Amino acid sequence: MATMTLNRKELCAMVGREIDSRRLQGDLFDLGLETEEQNGDDITLDVTADRPDLLSVEGIARLLRYHYGLETKVRVPEVQKSEFTCVVDPSMRGIRPYITCAIVKDIRVTDGLIKSLMQVQEKLHGTFGRNRRKGAIGIHDLDKLSGTSITYRAVKPEGDTFVPLGKTERMTLGGALREHEKGRQYGHIVDGKGALPAIYDAAGIFSFPPIINSARTEVTTSTRNLLVELTGEDRGTIERMLNILLYMLSDRGGKVHSLRVRSGSATEIEPSLKTEKLGITPEYVNSVLGTEFTAAQIRSLLAKSGFGGGQGGKSITVTVPPYRADVLHAKDVVDDIGRAYGFNNLTPSYPATPTIGELTRTTKLTGAVRDVLVGEGFQDLLNFMLTDKDSNYGRMGIGDDGTAVEIENPYSEQYTIVRTWLLPSLMQVLSNNRTRQYPQNLSEVGQAMLLDGKIDLGCATAWKAAAAMCGMDAQYNTMKSELQNLARAFGAELETVPLKHPSFITGRCASVLINGKAAGFIGEISPKVLRSWGIEMPVAAFEIGVDALAPG
């Protein structure tokens, strides 16, 4: 999801119809564009990742022209041949393999167009281009190039020099990586491969993709002819990005011209601006949407979506224009038919799918344990599973036993592992709530996670029940009564045998056996542990595995 900003008046001028902002907001919503913000006539829209063609005001205007029936046919810009050639040097293979380009002539470069181009480049780079790795755009003033041949080739970082856009002194590509803001931001994409990508004309380097253009070929409001070049790691991506740009420029009156792109012995004429075709039947469309559209209705809805719909017996041949990067499957076309009709105009139905509802055993069991603990007067908690080693081990007075699931890229030092037991979470809540009324009797029935080499996943969750009493009267005997009541509620045999555990006071700590099996422990928390949490009230607590209460 990306946002794009447009001006309503500029949009209306391009659509060729006045649309008030209320109507516009509603129509765009039904077409899948949510208004994020509106500031006078400046409107910010959320554009979903499948529609990079809508990241410009030109793209949105095109969408609406088709939707309002002001345009009804698939339009492919006419491509005229130019005398320009682009040569791809074999040295680029391991560095940034793909380039495509086009020339756009006779365009009026206004401030509005420059603004729109800057926005679309930034947004396409950030989304479809995967932060310039898969694809990056360079747009140049064609008339400022020397000669009619450009070469895409690898250059030593400290070799040839150029003046990057926004600078006045010449620098090497390596220098631009170090000194130019964009170099520091995107340098990692191409750095460390021994050589860097550059595009040359007869006068030297004029583009350092995917980092920065040269100052020499800068586009200004006096520019009339453009060279658009795209480079990247994925050929399909840069071709689709180019198509989107060419539609934008063509919508602004630019005339598209091709180049010969020579790579080794192969020469291709680019851009190709090819439409794609796929077949759908009315039955299929209606089976997805739950409608009863005729072929004619479907063709008119296709036209409203900017698709072509040719007749071919029972099936409809859909023409997909080159700027639509998102159509993988016939269902993607059906989605557009639904948007064109307006999904909110469909009547909801309730499917007669015969099923019977049920909760899992886990939910039933943990819910029953929680009910008993709440009945005993404990405030039920719902804590984070993420924690850190100091909370899980150190502050509890125990060592790292190496059983915790660990996060590779933690959000912060407080959340680096998944908890292996619940008691530290309860201690944390007590520690955070020292100014709140005592007694604080807390419980949680929740999950912990432990590494487990015996299973494919390498780790497993365990449901546990933990309870803590904190206050002047918190002591072992009371806690034992609570635990006895819990065991009795499940008809389970309870035994507590003396245990030495560093989290608890020796002589006031026991291992909990339920139906003869070790299930957890109970005791008074050691003052050392209380101090480490900053708690100055006695705490008695227990923690047991929930399964022990009701073996499956």
Next chain:
Amino acid sequence: MYALTREGEEYLKNGLPEVRLVKEVLSGRTSMKELQRLPYFTIGLMWAKKNGWVTVSGGEIRAEAGAKSVKSDIEAVLADVERGREVSAKLAEPLLSRKLVEERRESPIINDGEILQLTPDIIRSGAWERVPFKRYDVSLRMPEISYGRKHVLRMAIDRISRVLVEMGFKEMEGPIADAEFYVYDCLFTPQDHPARTAWDQFSLSKPKTIRKLPADVVRRVKAAHEHGGGTGSKGWGYSWDKDIAMRMMLRGHTTSVTARYLLEHNSPPNRYFSIDKIFRNDSLDKTHLLEFYQIEGWVMDGHLTVRDLMGTFGEFYRKLGIRDIKFKPTYNPYTEPSFEIYGRHPKLGRWLEIGNSGMFRDEMLRALGVKSDVMAWGLGLERTIMLLNNYDDIRNLHGTLCDLDFLREVPIVWEY
């Protein structure tokens, strides 16, 4: 202060033994032999003699001259003690020595002629028939006491689970830490999708990878990603990497559990749901959590349409009290058509985004061995509950950073 002993209560009710004995003698019953049958005879005779009210000679008891007007101060003192009146130590002394009253240490039960607190003793003695109850100021506000209660978010989970079970959904459960294969690849999400970056997901260093994946599913998923896998789709057109799929992470949605269930329950009809934890490497503040609950549900049948999706999920929201619903077409890698669901706040009237839904793509379903239609939806639990109830800090609603006062004071959730 003093309190009546059991004996004192008895004498207050029936009279002192010596007084009763004298009354018997005065009524003409003077034979020792006969009077000895009275239960209070021994003690009554002792005190009557001591007081000089009677003499004994030749098996007969005789009343003395002043006996006709015998009256005991003790009875008056007993009555005062019962009513909680102040009694001097001098007056109390003979009663104390006879163990008819005792010193009371705890707060008075009866004071100044009124019962303060009803006790088993008072119920038994019948004092409640003679002594009025002190009237309370029943309008007074009492101290707040915090008893245990179920966590407010858990209540919401329980209520919403019930709604879904009522609608015929079975609950599912599955691993919280899972391979990217189930979290993303099975959901036709390309391996370079922006969600699959360190900025969004929590990858694990321990355990780093899953040990094995089912070979046939891997083959089909790979084909779907690379060229559509025979579904009529173009696929994503890249080279799918099994090593990436095997990396372990904390699930970013419960759709990983849906993927696992679809593999096992691939013939219709099915309705499944879960309300379970998911993890996002986002930020932790008033409106964001690193871990939160996702409500997820799906319906499988031989043939389902977009209208069925709208009807089913609309019904769910109606049960939560949200009646006005609209659908905004959106994009998810694994659903088409896809919709964001907007609902009008039942009290505030504002439109809110309350869910995401869609029909699972063929590329996903066929790879999981499903030949039917499946529609699914999901929503964030905390966000929805915050919006519906106007809570202002999500950290109180879920997690270890909660304020106990919030949990103790927040109104419970019961309406769903």
